[in-house]
Amino acid sequence: MELQTSSGGVDVNAAPLDRYLSQVSRHLLGLSPKLREDVILELRSHILSQSEAEGAGVESIIERMGSPKETARSYIQLYGYGAGMKVLAALGAAALAFLTLPFALASPAILGTAAVSSTALVLLIVFLIVVGARLSGGAALAAGATASAVRFLALGLGFLQAIPSLTEGAAILAYVVTSVVLIFVGYLAAPRQAAPA
Amino acid sequence: MPEVSPEWTAELKKGSVQLVLLALLQDTPKYGFQIIRELSDMTDGFFDLKEGTLYPALRRLESKGYLEGAWRTEEEGGPRKYYHITDSGRKALEEATAVWERLTWSCRQVLEGST
Numbered sequence: 468m469e470l471q472t473s474s475g476g477v478d479v480n481a482a483p484l485d486r487y488l489s490q491v492s493r494h495l496l497g498l499s500p501k502l503r504e505d506v507i508l509e510l511r512s513h514i515l516s517q518s519e520a521e522g523a524g525v526e527s528i529i530e531r532m533g534s535p536k537e538t539a540r541s542y543i544q545l546y547g548y549g550a551g552m553k554v555l556a557a558l559g560a561a562a563l564a565f566l567t568l569p570f571a572l573a574s575p576a577i578l579g580t581a582a583v584s585s586t587a588l589v590l591l592i593v594f595l596i597v598v599g600a601r602l603s604g605g606a607a608l609a610a611g612a613t614a615s616a617v618r619f620l621a622l623g624l625g626f627l628q629a630i631p632s633l634t635e636g637a638a639i640l641a642y643v644v645t646s647v648v649l650i651f652v653g654y655l656a657a658p659r660q661a662a663p664a
Numbered sequence: 665m666p667e668v669s670p671e672w673t674a675e676l677k678k679g680s681v682q683l684v685l686l687a688l689l690q691d692t693p694k695y696g697f698q699i700i701r702e703l704s705d706m707t708d709g710f711f712d713l714k715e716g717t718l719y720p721a722l723r724r725l726e727s728k729g730y731l732e733g734a735w736r737t738e739e740e741g742g743p744r745k746y747y748h749i750t751d752s753g754r755k756a757l758e759e760a761t762a763v764w765e766r767l768t769w770s771c772r773q774v775l776e777g778s779t
Binding site: 505506508509510511512513515516517520532533537538540541542544545 | 695696697698701715716717719720723724735742743744745
């Protein structure tokens with residue numbers, strides 16, 4: 468530290484710092500751009516302050532901070548994944564829910580078969596569970612409700628009338644129950660209050 | 665300090681971090697790294713906060729309206745985000761301090777009573 472001829476604050480180690488921060492930033496994608504920038508600027512300021520105070524290289528400070536993912540995690544726990552990710556999850560759920568509808572779409576030979584709709588149903592449930600586990604219970608609830616709404620809308624609009632098997636009371640009941648269950652599937656998979664960091 | 669249960673120590677510290685932060689910021693605005701260093705120095709290393717704990721804690725207090733952050737650029741060291749206490753932060757600090765005093769008093773009563 469003493470005899471280094473550091474020329475007026477020019478940081479030779481800017482590259483690893485930028486690399487680290489952009490990796491953290493990538494793990495914060497759900498946050499609003501403004502908030503993300505604020506977090507990244509503050510981390511940059513912290514690393515530079517610590518490096519200056521300890522006379523240690525930026526790289527050794529970064530090493531002690533843990534992986535970009537770990538650094539990002541505490542902010543994710545605080546802010547959640549943001550509205551963007553929730554909307555995306557809901558759109559994904561809506562698309563999958565559409566495929567679960569047991570009526571012929573464009574080509575009756577491919578779509579609308581029992582195989583397609585039941586595969587889509589399994590995928591939808593897995594999707595909702597992943598949303599619940601990785602994003603949040605709220606996001607899963609929103610996505611599940613969207614999927615359910617798509618299915619009820621189809622039922623309400625009479626799209627399903629054309630399918631003879633769905634005119635039976637039992638089949639309709641199963642359809643309705645499945646649709647309701649979809650709302651909560653992901654929510655139930657969400658972890659209860661995260662463990663202390 | 666030998667630690668039989670590090671989780672317990674961490675839990676106890678965690679419960680007091682917000683109080684400690686508000687108290688530290690009640691007179692002068694400070695920035696993150698400065699807070700880490702001052703807390704550690706004042707408490708002989710007991711409150712040795714990691715950045716992963718401190719910054720989210722500051723932001724939590726900020727979102728509650730107890731603290732406000734403002735960027736300041738200084739001659740050296742580049743821009744820094746200074747946190748200052750708000751009026752409702754002061755009120756919260758007052759209340760939390762009263763609770764803290766009751767808590768420590770109560771614990772002491774039990775600790776002394778059971779020996």
